[in-house]
Amino acid sequence: MLKVVVSFLFLVTLFYSKAQVAMDTIETKGGRMILYSNRTWQYVEDQKFNGILNPRLHELVSKDSSLRFVQRWDNNVCFSTDKSNDMNKLKDTLWLCVVDESDDEFVMPVPGMLTSRYGPRKGRNHNGVDLDLNTGDTVRACWSGKVRYSKFNNGGFGNLVVIRHHNGLESFYAHLSKLMVAPNQSVKAGEVIGLGGNTGRSFGSHLHFEIRFYDAALNPEEVIDFSERKCRDHNLLVHRYLFKPGAKPTNLDEEEIEEPEVELKPIESQHKYYRVRSGDTLTEIANKNRTTVSKICQLNGIRVTTSLQLGRSLRVK
Numbered sequence: 001m002l003k004v005v006v007s008f009l010f011l012v013t014l015f016y017s018k019a020q021v022a023m024d025t026i027e028t029k030g031g032r033m034i035l036y037s038n039r040t041w042q043y044v045e046d047q048k049f050n051g052i053l054n055p056r057l058h059e060l061v062s063k064d065s066s067l068r069f070v071q072r073w074d075n076n077v078c079f080s081t082d083k084s085n086d087m088n089k090l091k092d093t094l095w096l097c098v099v100d101e102s103d104d105e106f107v108m109p110v111p112g113m114l115t116s117r118y119g120p121r122k123g124r125n126h127n128g129v130d131l132d133l134n135t136g137d138t139v140r141a142c143w144s145g146k147v148r149y150s151k152f153n154n155g156g157f158g159n160l161v162v163i164r165h166h167n168g169l170e171s172f173y174a175h176l177s178k179l180m181v182a183p184n185q186s187v188k189a190g191e192v193i194g195l196g197g198n199t200g201r202s203f204g205s206h207l208h209f210e211i212r213f214y215d216a217a218l219n220p221e222e223v224i225d226f227s228e229r230k231c232r233d234h235n236l237l238v239h240r241y242l243f244k245p246g247a248k249p250t251n252l253d254e255e256e257i258e259e260p261e262v263e264l265k266p267i268e269s270q271h272k273y274y275r276v277r278s279g280d281t282l283t284e285i286a287n288k289n290r291t292t293v294s295k296i297c298q299l300n301g302i303r304v305t306t307s308l309q310l311g312r313s314l315r316v317k
């Protein structure tokens, strides 16, 4: 009898320490939130969220018996290294709508110059591109989506945000000095997700930016033209050669690409940037730099009515 009571008490304790017992719900800006007894919380809509933001694509790559790709919704692992998503299995080309299936257009994560490209670097692969910034500069979501990961990463990324997008891709923003979003939070394109920095394996402030398709990194320049500050095309053709570390963007001239020797050497020196000071207006900035307000708006993806944050770097040429 005593044995039964002890095991019952043990089970009860186990239940209350492990289980999330809902205590209350509150209305928040992000939707209705459930508060649990173990001091954690969750949005009501996330209770049934399976991580799939592009059902059409997911149906295609998970149901195909030769692919069987998986896309977990894991808030603690930035990318999975298991062999399920082997891009060599892709025998056909997938047609991905980069912009059309998102709520919004593409927005540059930071206005700074491209300082290092994707590709082989010191015997490893540089899985993304580096963009210039100063510590404290705002970093923005490049498309709308849902934050899957937002925490310090010991693998070298430092403070890292990963966003899953409606187009089937994920974007990575590394070395941040401050995280300003939480896992499972929905974000719009252009929304501030953190501040740039130099955390993790980084030498000098910059944004390490990656684009991944089902955990596999691809060259961000395949998708984004960083000098034009927009997507190369509304569509992205996904095939196995896209994921080869040595692969070069299909739309670039051979001469344009050189392996970076010095990580922070600006590539696009013909561009000119201006850092916003106290009291600046768009008209003044345009006059100072002998350009027009509409040209600045176009280069930076902003509107005439956008309020200018102090210290923000604007491209003027």
Ligand SMILES: [Zn+2]
Residues within 6 Å of the ligand: 116, 126, 128, 129, 130, 207, 208, 209
């Ligand atoms: Zn990098």
